[in-house]
Amino acid sequence: MKPLITLEHVTKVYPTGRGNVTAVNDVSLHIREGEIFGIIGYSGAGKSSLIRLLNGLEKPTSGQVLVAGKDIGKISGKELRQARQEIGMIFQHFNLLWSRTVRENIAFPLEIAGVPKKERLKRADELIQLVGLQGRENAYPSQLSGGQKQRVGIARALANNPKVLLCDEATSALDPQTTDSILELLVDINKRLGLTIVLITHEMHVIRKICDRVAVMENGKVVEEGEVLHVFQRPQQMITKRFVQQITEPEETKETIAHLLDQYPTGKVVQFAFAGSVTERPLIAELIRNFDVKINILQGKISQTHQGSYGVLFVHIDGSHEEVAKAIDYVRQQQVVVEVMTHESLIS
Amino acid sequence: MSHLFPNVQWETMWAATSETLYMTGVAVAVTFVLGLILGLLLFLTSKGNVWENKLANAVISAFVNIFRSIPFIILIILLIPFTKAIVGTILGANAALPALIIGAAPFYARMVEIALREIDKGVIEAAKAMGATTTTIIWKVLVPESLPALVSGITVTAIALVGYTAMAGVVGAGGLGNLAYLEGFQRNHNDVTLVATVLILVIVFIIQFIGDFVTSKIDKR
Numbered sequence: 070m071k072p073l074i075t076l077e078h079v080t081k082v083y084p085t086g087r088g089n090v091t092a093v094n095d096v097s098l099h100i101r102e103g104e105i106f107g108i109i110g111y112s113g114a115g116k117s118s119l120i121r122l123l124n125g126l127e128k129p130t131s132g133q134v135l136v137a138g139k140d141i142g143k144i145s146g147k148e149l150r151q152a153r154q155e156i157g158m159i160f161q162h163f164n165l166l167w168s169r170t171v172r173e174n175i176a177f178p179l180e181i182a183g184v185p186k187k188e189r190l191k192r193a194d195e196l197i198q199l200v201g202l203q204g205r206e207n208a209y210p211s212q213l214s215g216g217q218k219q220r221v222g223i224a225r226a227l228a229n230n231p232k233v234l235l236c237d238e239a240t241s242a243l244d245p246q247t248t249d250s251i252l253e254l255l256v257d258i259n260k261r262l263g264l265t266i267v268l269i270t271h272e273m274h275v276i277r278k279i280c281d282r283v284a285v286m287e288n289g290k291v292v293e294e295g296e297v298l299h300v301f302q303r304p305q306q307m308i309t310k311r312f313v314q315q316i317t318e319p320e321e322t323k324e325t326i327a328h329l330l331d332q333y334p335t336g337k338v339v340q341f342a343f344a345g346s347v348t349e350r351p352l353i354a355e356l357i358r359n360f361d362v363k364i365n366i367l368q369g370k371i372s373q374t375h376q377g378s379y380g381v382l383f384v385h386i387d388g389s390h391e392e393v394a395k396a397i398d399y400v401r402q403q404q405v406v407v408e409v410m411t412h413e414s415l416i417s
Numbered sequence: 418m419s420h421l422f423p424n425v426q427w428e429t430m431w432a433a434t435s436e437t438l439y440m441t442g443v444a445v446a447v448t449f450v451l452g453l454i455l456g457l458l459l460f461l462t463s464k465g466n467v468w469e470n471k472l473a474n475a476v477i478s479a480f481v482n483i484f485r486s487i488p489f490i491i492l493i494i495l496l497i498p499f500t501k502a503i504v505g506t507i508l509g510a511n512a513a514l515p516a517l518i519i520g521a522a523p524f525y526a527r528m529v530e531i532a533l534r535e536i537d538k539g540v541i542e543a544a545k546a547m548g549a550t551t552t553t554i555i556w557k558v559l560v561p562e563s564l565p566a567l568v569s570g571i572t573v574t575a576i577a578l579v580g581y582t583a584m585a586g587v588v589g590a591g592g593l594g595n596l597a598y599l600e601g602f603q604r605n606h607n608d609v610t611l612v613a614t615v616l617i618l619v620i621v622f623i624i625q626f627i628g629d630f631v632t633s634k635i636d637k638r
């Protein structure tokens with residue numbers, strides 16, 4: 070599919086009093102029409118800078134930013150303003166006008182686009198329905214909860230029927246339950262309107278729940294990129310592994326495993342990471358039946374991603390050296406990523 | 418009444434009151450517009466804003482600071498030639514207006530600038546991301562979002578202006594200050610001074626009341 074958003078060798082440098090800061094460093098990305106694309110990274114990685122390049126709030130120092138065929142980095146004035154009407158954006162702190170009601174806030178981008186008043190109100194009411202804020206039309210932002218404010222933000226961003234929705238840490242100021250409801254709304258909108266969504270976050274849960282593909286950012290660079298399920302199963306970079314662990318391994322897991330390694334001097338403690346339909350197979354039963362090994366399940370967890378389930382299982386396999394190796398080989402052939410745990414592998 | 422205030426000529430008193438109201442009213446209206454323009458320019462030319470311009474900002478800032486710092490009574494005297502040139506006289510209510518406005522507008526401009534700086538940068542950015550022009554941002558974001566502060570600022574300025582009109586009165590501008598000075602002080606009619614003072618206080622209280630009322634009505638935060 071042809072990409073809706075293309076970044077080619079994009080670099081963003083901020084000149085500051087104390088030298089230059091390279092916030093985005095030679096990033097190339099292709100985001101497809103209709104997908105939910107996540108960008109994850111720690112604070113200061115350059116995520117906000119990157120997403121702001123997509124609607125021209127920042128200009129690239131070098132490289133090219135194409136969104137829906139428009140060279141966002143080059144255009145300015147009226148052309149840029151018109152391009153921006155096709156790119157909705159929502160923010161961590163909502164950025165609503167407190168002096169306007171819910172309905173007036175949602176109608177604001179329509180005012181900017183020069184839509185006549187009657188149509189504006191009609192469209193605003195449709196959007197209020199879409200985001201589930203019926204009954205709150207005339208409330209002011211100060212009378213809304215965080216989740217409701219973000220719904221207004223979403224409705225406002227969708228008012229001009231954009232092709233792309235940019236989300237800058239849209240759920241970071243919300244509690245887990247509200248986060249889930251906002252994420253569900255985003256998925257719903259993505260499906261119903263076929264809207265392309267680019268979101269940035271520092272929480273792997275957000276990526277897991279709704280993204281199709283993910284890019285991992287570190288120090289201004291995209292260090293890893295791919296299908297969410299694939300990246301979950303086969304994280305390459307240290308930073309990606311750490312993000313994946315946010316989901317698969319609760320903090321205490323490491324300690325537990327370290328403890329088990331000491332406790333079981335023979336055999337091996339291994340991690341199985343599997344995705345998709347493999348999660349539904351009786352893998353452990355097959356191992357016990359086909360190989361002369363003893364298996365002790367230590368810990369397991371299955372998470373749902375937007376693309377299917379993803380599971381991690383820690384087991385202790387005991388038996389002769391050969392049988393254990395054969396068993397592990399067998400698992401590897403089943404599209405399962407196996408990692409033999411050692412004290413060293415726990416340090417990361 | 419005439420027993421309590423033997424020297425007060427009520428007709429003159431009402432005339433002086435309406436002169437004070439006239440001077441304050443016109444000065445407040447012009448100050449609001451001029452101060453808003455200056456304040457917007459100060460804000461928009463400052464660092465990180467749409468019309469960022471060091472030189473322009475420094476010039477406007479210097480102008481505002483100078484006129485804000487000159488004591489009002491001295492400003493009146495300094496402006497005598499200017500007033501004569503544009504009003505034709507230095508006596509009467511209209512002659513007080515240039516000094517009143519030039520004294521108050523820079524004062525208000527600073528308040529406008531502070532009010533604008535209080536606006537969340539994110540909201541301005543959201544408007545930009547929607548494709549708003551600078552004009553739209555000024556009239557649909559900056560002004561409405563800072564309106565309570567703009568109104569309470571003009572309230573404070575209006576009260577200061579009532580005081581200025583009284584001072585201007587001493588130099589010949591008419592109004593309650595003029596009456597209190599000529600009739601009350603110079604002819605030693607304390608009852609006239611007292612009534613004029615009470616009327617000025619009433620004007621101030623009414624302005625404060627209206628200002629507070631409007632501010633609370635429009636503040637939806």
Ligand SMILES: Nc1ncnc2c1ncn2[C@@H]1O[C@H](COP(=O)(O)OP(=O)(O)OP(=O)(O)O)[C@@H](O)[C@H]1O
Pocket residue numbers: 083084085090091092110111112113114115116117118119271
């Ligand atoms: N306008 C600016 N001027 C100078 N430096 C900036 C500017 N904006 C961002 N930076 C710097 O660029 C780097 C990347 O910032 P950015 O806001 O893009 O990171 P981020 O990944 O969004 O972080 P966070 O999760 O904290 O929001 C940081 O070192 C930051 O200090």
Ligand SMILES: [Mg+2]
Pocket residue numbers: 116117118238
């Ligand atoms: Mg950020």
